[in-house]
Amino acid sequence: MQAPAKLRSATRRVPLGELRVLEPACGPGIYLSHFGPGSVGLDSNQEACSGAEAKGLDIRGCDLDKEGWSAAVDGDPPWQAAWLCDVLMHVADPAAFLAELTPTLAPGAPVLCVEWCLPNPGLFAGLRRFLCMRMPGMSAILSEPTHLRTYHLGEIEALLQCAGLRVEATWLHSFEGKPLARIAEFLTRSFWPVRTILARKA
Numbered sequence: 001m002q003a004p005a006k007l008r009s010a011t012r013r014v015p016l017g018e019l020r021v022l023e024p025a026c027g028p029g030i031y032l033s034h035f036g037p038g039s040v041g042l043d044s045n046q047e048a049c050s051g052a053e054a055k056g057l058d059i060r061g062c063d064l065d066k067e068g069w070s071a072a073v074d075g076d077p078p079w080q081a082a083w084l085c086d087v088l089m090h091v092a093d094p095a096a097f098l099a100e101l102t103p104t105l106a107p108g109a110p111v112l113c114v115e116w117c118l119p120n121p122g123l124f125a126g127l128r129r130f131l132c133m134r135m136p137g138m139s140a141i142l143s144e145p146t147h148l149r150t151y152h153l154g155e156i157e158a159l160l161q162c163a164g165l166r167v168e169a170t171w172l173h174s175f176e177g178k179p180l181a182r183i184a185e186f187l188t189r190s191f192w193p194v195r196t197i198l199a200r201k202a
C-alpha cells in the first residue's frame with residue numbers, strides 16, 4: 001500500500017522506511033506499517049491496538065498521559081526516529097510527554113511532528129486566523145472532543161526545544177507533488193493549518 005501523503009513528504013527528508021521508529025499514539029498503524037523493521041507503536045485504545053496487531057505490527061498498549069509511559073519501551077534500543085502525527089493535540093501535558101520521549105531516542109535521532117496549528121501571533125493575526133479557520137478540515141479539528149487543544153506553530157516549536165530537540169525545518173506537506181505547489185505554499189504559508197516540523201535530538 002502506498003504511504004500516506006504526509007509520510008511521503010517526510011521521507012523525502014528523512015528515510016523513515018529504513019529506520020527503527022517509535023510512533024506514540026499510532027492508532028491502527030496507518031504509518032507504522034511503512035517504517036523500518038523493529039518499529040513500535042504505542043496507543044491506549046484497545047480497538048486501535050487490535051487492528052494494528054492484526055496487520056502484524058508491534059503495537060503496545062500505553063497511556064501517554066501517565067507519568068512513566070516510556071516504561072512501555074524499556075529494554076528496547078534507542079529509537080532511530082520518532083513519528084508524532086496528530087499526537088500533541090491529544091495529550092494532556094505535552095511538555096511531560098516530550099520530556100519522556102527524548103531520553104528514549106538515539107543521539108541525532110529525528111522527530112517528525114505533524115500537527116494542525118493556529119497561525120502565530122503577529123502582523124495581520126486576525127486576518128490569518130480568519131483564513132485558517134476556513135481551510136478544509138479546520139473546523140472539524142477544532143470541534144473534535146478528543147482534541148484537548150490546538151497550538152500555534154511557535155508553541156509546538158518551543159515545546160520541542162524545551163524537550164531537548166533542535167528544530168531544523170517546518171514545511172507545508174499538503175501541496176507537495178501538486179501543480180503550482182510552490183505558489184500555493186507561498187500564498188498560504190502564513191495561515192495554512194497543517195504542517196510538518198522536523199526536530200532532532202542533540
Ligand SMILES: C[S@@+](CC[C@H](N)C(=O)[O-])C[C@H]1O[C@@H](n2cnc3c(N)ncnc32)[C@H](O)[C@@H]1O
Binds near residue numbers: 091
Ligand atoms: C488522531 S489519532 C492519530 C493516530 C495516528 N497517529 C495517525 O495519525 O494515523 C489519535 C490517536 O491517539 C491515541 N491517543 C489519544 N490519547 C492517548 C493517550 N493518552 N495515550 C495513548 N494514545 C492516545 C488515540 O487512541 C488515537 O489512536
